[in-house]
Amino acid sequence: MSAHPVPPELVDAAVRAAHRLGKDVSDVPVLAIAKEAGISRSTLLRKLGGTRHQLDEAVRASGVDPGRRNPVSERAIEAGARLIAEHGLTGLTLEAVAAAARCSVHSLYAAFGGRDELLRAIFEKYADGLDVGEALSDPDRDLAETVHLLYRRLAQGLDHRPRLAPAMIARLLAQPSDDGLKQLTELVGPRLLNGVSEWLAGEVTRGRIRDLPVPILMHQLVGPVLHHFLLRPVSELVPGLVLPSMEESCEYFADAFLRAVALPPPCDQPAKER
Structure with missing residues (x-):
């Protein structure tokens, strides 16, 4: 079965939404893309053939990198380590990590449960050097x-x-x-x-x-x-x-x-x- 063709206007809407929100395309919610395109979420998914993956691949084919597809947890750990190195532990707020990792604070709570658990995960990853x-x-x-x-x-x-x-x-x-x-x-x-x-x-x-x-x-x-x-x-x-x-x-x-x-x-x- 061939991939469902993605209309060019949806690719443009996804790129515009990413630019407006300051996120990678892959991190922009489907609802935000649908709103940018002036259609409902269900209509967007129908035009995409029922899967978000097709849109990300179409964006990549257009010459725009849709962004890293690493899990939120990995991106948050890396971003949190950078924030600690640059600003100390006071710089490790969930809002700052969400901005650096290009995800939502809600997704951080879902992945870790809170700031202390995120901090522990960061040290677990980088503790080998100690x-x-x-x-x-x-x-x-x-x-x-x-x-x-x-x-x-x-x-x-x-x-x-x-x-x-x-x-x-x-x-x-x-x-x-x-x-x-x-x-x-x-x-x-x-x-x-x-x-x-x-x-x-x-x-x-x-x-x-x-x-x-x-x-x-x-x-x-x-x-x-x-x-x-x-x-x-x-x-x-x-x-x-x-x-x-x-x-x-x-x-x-x-x-x-x-x-x-x-x-x-x-x-x-x-x-x-x-």
């Missing part, structure tokens, strides 16, 4: 090598584009009572610091680092690099202030941590570790 577990995968690796690798992985996670973790942490510090952010902390925290507390405790037991409470060791390890990468975008704007590269910064932080907590090896063992 996992530091690989740096701790070899328990027999030299301590200094592990620490340097861990800092590089932490830096990559914090600077991972879009910079979601710093945006979340900054907002959490400003509004610690935000229930939605508390839930995200439970999601992102284990990924960002996956296995770090267990690794620190193990290094204490092995006599490779000082016997300090693990939370203190954690702060000693993570605090400087977290502070640095939270403030780095602002620091780069200060006239005359030249920051070391990300790689150099990681080297400095790793060396400082090792000087603070690393213990010399026992006298009866080879000096394999710093």
Whole structure:
């Protein structure tokens, strides 16, 4: 059965409606196209042979891109990540996401249920860059090598584009009572610091680092690099202030941590570790 021919006036009406609404043709409701064409919705569908797909293909054949056909959820997640990177978490409103993703706020509620669920979906998609577990995968690796690798992985996670973790942490510090952010902390925290507390405790037991409470060791390890990468975008704007590269910064932080907590090896063992 051949495709139902789409009248040129309906193609023109669809393009005009998209331009007027600021949307891709594929995102313009059938009712809006029918109104632009001066006919009823049922008449429009009858002329299209009962399917909207024919209209989008006719628009494409006319030389106009009807727009991405990705699901609303995918477009919203990508748009939300861009908004967070550009404006922080305050920029993530459903209205802003709907405008950037070229969909309706109602469709966002249908896809996610609300802003907190959308934010969680965004972090779920981009959380892979926050996992530091690989740096701790070899328990027999030299301590200094592990620490340097861990800092590089932490830096990559914090600077991972879009910079979601710093945006979340900054907002959490400003509004610690935000229930939605508390839930995200439970999601992102284990990924960002996956296995770090267990690794620190193990290094204490092995006599490779000082016997300090693990939370203190954690702060000693993570605090400087977290502070640095939270403030780095602002620091780069200060006239005359030249920051070391990300790689150099990681080297400095790793060396400082090792000087603070690393213990010399026992006298009866080879000096394999710093």
